[in-house]
Amino acid sequence: MARMKFFCDAERCIECNGCVTACKNVNEVPWGINRRRVVTINDGKPGERSLSVACMHCSDAPCMAVCPVDCFYQTADGLVLHDKDICIGCGYCFYACPFGAPQFPTEGAFGSRGKMDKCTFCAGGPEADGSAEERRKYGANRLAEGKLPACAEMCATKALLAGDADVVADIYRERVAYRGAAGMQRGWGVAYGKPGVQAGKDMKGKAAGKD
Amino acid sequence: MSDIAAPSPRLRYRRAFRISVLLLAFVLIVPLVPYGLAATGVQLTNPGADLWREVRQRVQPYEATTQVKDIDGAALINTWGETWREFRSDRLVPIGGGILLGTLGLIAAFYLIRGRIRIEGGRSGELVPRFSVNQRVVHWFAAGLFVILGLTGLVLLYGRYVLIPLLGPEGFSATAAACKEVHNLFGPIFPFAIVGLMVLFGRGNRFRWLDVKWFIKAGGLFGHRIADSGYYNGGQKTWFWMTVLFGLLISISGLVLDFPLFGQGRELMAAAHVVHAVIAVVFIAASLGHIYIGTLGMEGASESMTRGYVDGNWAKEHHNLWYAEMEKAGMVGVDENALEEVRRHDDIDFRGFGSPLPKGGDTGH
DSSP: OOOOEEEOOOOTTTOOOOHHHHHHHHHHTTTTOSEEEEEEEESSSTTTTEEEEEEETTTTTHHHHHHTTEEEEEEEEOOOEETTTTTTOHHHHHHHTTTTBBBOOOOGGGOEEEBBBBBOTBBBSSSSSTTTTHHHHHHBTGGTTOOOOHHHOOSSSOEEEEEEEEHHHHHHHHHHHHTTGGGTTTTTTGGOOOOOOOOOOOOOGGGGGGO | OOHHOOOOHHHHHHHHHHHHHHHHHHHHHGGGGGHHHHHHTTTOOHHHHHHHHHHHSSSSSSSSEEESOOTTTTOOOOOOOHHHHHHHIIIIHHHHHHHHHOOOOHHHHHHHOOOBBBOOTTSSSEEOSOOOOOHHHHHHHHHHHHHHHHHHHHHHHHHHHTHHHHHHHHHHHHHHHHHHHHHHGGGGGGHHHHHHHHHHTTTTTTHHHHHHHHHHHHOOSTTTOOOOOOOSSSHHHHHHHHHHHHHHHHHHHHHHHHHSSSOOOHHHHHHHHHHHHHHHHHHHHHHHHHHHHIIIITTTTTHHHTSSSSEEEHHHHHHHHHHHHHTTTTTTTOGGHHHHHHHHHHTTEEETOOOOSSSSSOOOO
């Protein structure tokens, strides 16, 4: 079976937040819940990079391991999903997740968080595929319709890739080969007098660092 | 013309030889240039690798921004969460379970071997006042809260392993949700119970040399020896100070966990959880001993906290110095129903709501 993964190419991400908007729209995510977010490192400086982060659907998910009521399950595709009917809103999955993927709808006293919500890879939840109940609780189930997650489909630069891990790896490998060694040093190699390997004469595109 | 246009074979060979030597030198030396450059300090490593290594560190020297307003939103990756999860699942659960079951086992073994500690001289029938009404009310208030909080907390910690097989996922989810709500609603009341205990049971609980001697004699446990003791013995004083210390720490960490409204990030919540859970396990294990002694383990002990009076012989055997003071003050053999008489007795210093100790301080000299 295909193992589904996300991959965000930091060399291509332009921080447009299209993925964030697509997710919120397609899944009708309420105010305050951020299933996906874009984090920018060294904003405004040479070597600025952006990454789109949501649930990474870990193979050995810490959220699944720590949940006191065991509400997480892993699908055959390797996706980590959870059952909101079982969730008690204790927040432990949020403490354990390295990416801060779990989100809670309520901020209240006495730890009343409401049911946890997170990126589902647009694969819904335990209810029947495409049912109204599933849509209300978990958002869109695009995988059941044979589509890929909305965030990756909507990405303006195809920085965010989602799908079969082998296919995603192939695409990225092609990009790495095309960019060559200078590809990793866009913005570092030439600006502000910093030493570095210069891009080759024939190298084209943004990756060459000639902008 | 021939010697200009066509060099002699020897010249040609020499030229060819020189060219090949130069070519060979070129081919051998040029690949070594990067090493040479590296030796002169020119940056040849990939700055991208440096950046992403920084990103993976727990301390974030890089600057990250994000448009979402979450507290930890700008953190790309935080590995403390996995450290905490590993501690909770792989160490707290098994070791805590061992501590709790081990304590139960030790108590059971003690009961089977030593049996119930009886009043050796039999009941004298004379009553001595031990705990005032206020003391008893506060004690049972705290004890009730402790049992409720402890049980609900244990369900949240161990339920996944013990109760899901019994109740099924939906049944246990409902149970755990109820336990979480009860735990979180009653939790903030616990600090008040602890403060109440500190105020009402503090007097007489200072450690003295007397208590060291009491510990050495193991409280008179073996060989029918009497170990000198005042109003509280060394074991009770230890339990009091454990309650104060553990109670305060659990209350503070519990309040941090229960009110995530003040900008607590993941790391602070996980740290508070570690403090809360570790102390809770030790506190519950110690309380099992306290409950055992107060109920099954010792004849004549439970009535001190239910009725407020103890038998004279029990007091003589277990708190001999206090008994001597009370006898001197004429407080032995009081009528339970004459409590108001007792209160107005000049020799007894109730200090508003304190322990029935004779005037002059606590008897633990």
